[in-house]
Amino acid sequence: MDQFLQHGLNALMLGGTYALLGIGLTLIFGIMRVVNFTHGELYAFGAYMMYMLVMLAGANFFLSLALAVVLGVALGASLEFTLLRKLRGADIDTTMLVMIGAWIALQNAEQLAWTGVAKSIDSPFPAAPLVIGPVSVLWNRVFVFVVALALIAATYALIHHTRLGKAMRATFQDRDTAALMGIQIGTIHTATFALGSGLAAAAGALLGPVFVAYPTMGDLAALKAFAIVILGGLGNIAGATAGGFILALAEELGAGYISSGYRDAMGFVLIILILAFRPTGLFAQKERIG
């Protein structure tokens, strides 16, 4: 039972960052109809920015975190502006191919810039874990969890309580009608891609110091984000949040009770099971296949 509680707590801590990754990806897909293969690279970019700022420039940890997210937003906005703006309205396969090209170029640029050697990043948290009854958790994981929850809450507030969020939701529901109502679709797309990229960079900047930063770290992160988005339904933010925690739980339990080698396979097994038995995702309200 204690073991189960510990797995549950670990899943909760991990789920926050998974949810961040999933929300970013699902927003971009829902509003722009773009399957964003650069998502994992933004995640790696966040981690590397932490490395640059904390380890090379010696900046304050928390300031670096904020700056890494801002830089992720800027990179996302420029990617959208240079690559996707001209392709608006193109079919999904076309944008997907462009994003795959951008992903390969970005990943190898990272490898060229920072070499293939994994980089560790110091964090200012005590090494001794926080012990609560039978379970324990590292302080840096607690920090990651709290910041992730705060970012998720901020994203919700942005989508539901601001003018920009309202315009985003309108674009999501019906792009043409939204454009007729005077919404600048181009601006909304840039903002969406920047927001999603910022969330991915935040996840990377948070997890970089917990693990290590390496050039291909984004691949698995992106695949997991896809799994989360499928779990929750493409374009469904609440679904992506829940999906993040479900995937984290499945991985923890899979690693704990089956085999740690198959930890990373759990997400894909979940996707395949869900699509076999409930192809519309766990939380879909409407038919979305076609």
Place this chain on the structure above:
Amino acid sequence: MKNALTALWLAFLASIPLWMANPYVLHILVVTGIFIVAAMSLNLLLGYAGQLSLGHVAFFGVGAYTSALVSLGFSAQIAPGMVAAMDPKPVWSAMAAAILVAGAFGWFIGKLAFKVRGAYFVIVSISFAEVVRLVAVNWVELTQGPMALNNIPPLTLWLPGLGEHAFWKKPENYWLVLAVAVISYIVIRRLVHSRAGRAMIALRENEPLATSVGIDVTRYLVLTTVVSAAIAGAAGALYAHYVRIVDPDVFLFIYTVTMVIMVVTGGKGTLAGPIVGGLIFGLLPETLRAFAIKPEAQWIVYGVLMVMVVYFLPEGIVPAACQWWQRRQASVAAAAAASPSRPAQ
């Protein structure tokens, strides 16, 4: 005329090992040829049926592993108290097994994945490849995991005049790959020009309309996947017995991406597209290496090229070249038609 040209082209390809003594160049050509076969199989799904399958390397890898395991023999526990074991079998039967097993995987995945379309299908296909890769890494008893399957025997065939002959050398492997490529090309061409091929193209162009005229869409998609997977499995088997070592890296996503780039650059939905694209992207790395470019920079060039192709040649090289040729012919014909009438003006 067209047949003569094809025969000439084939004769040229077949003659390469006779005058090309450099084994490194032959090696590049063999590997490129294997990738071209894989790209041709992907083209069936991507180009003709219009489904962006990003898990194609799974079929290639399953073919490679099956062929390697059957030719080496294996013994592994599949369930508690249940052991699957097999003695080493001749390589030709291992290759046949690879084609069958890859085709069976194709059937299973097709049944499962074609419940969904578009972005969902893409993600399911990636997940499938990733699961197979993780199984190859972790099922050490069967696959040796990251230690890889070593000492895979080369193909041994009874050839007229030579008797039992093992394919150790590069020229004979080159001819073997060429033969498989030609057979695959013929199979794909026949399939595409058959009733099934027309059904595929119909559902690529407009799936609801295709369904409404009575085409069983899922059935044809699954059929396409089976054929495509079987050909990819054959390519994987060729690879296993040529390189003679197979490790879980054959499932790397980057190989799928390479195949996709080959098909898209050459021209998806054309028979010659994957061959043209495959030649370009098979030989390009070697050309770039000649300029002493780091592998990372080479991949950056790949990525940028892919973006450029989508922007400037969205249909691919082969259709663009065909259009250019037709326009040229038309303008020549127009000029010929216009010149006699000029005095009348």
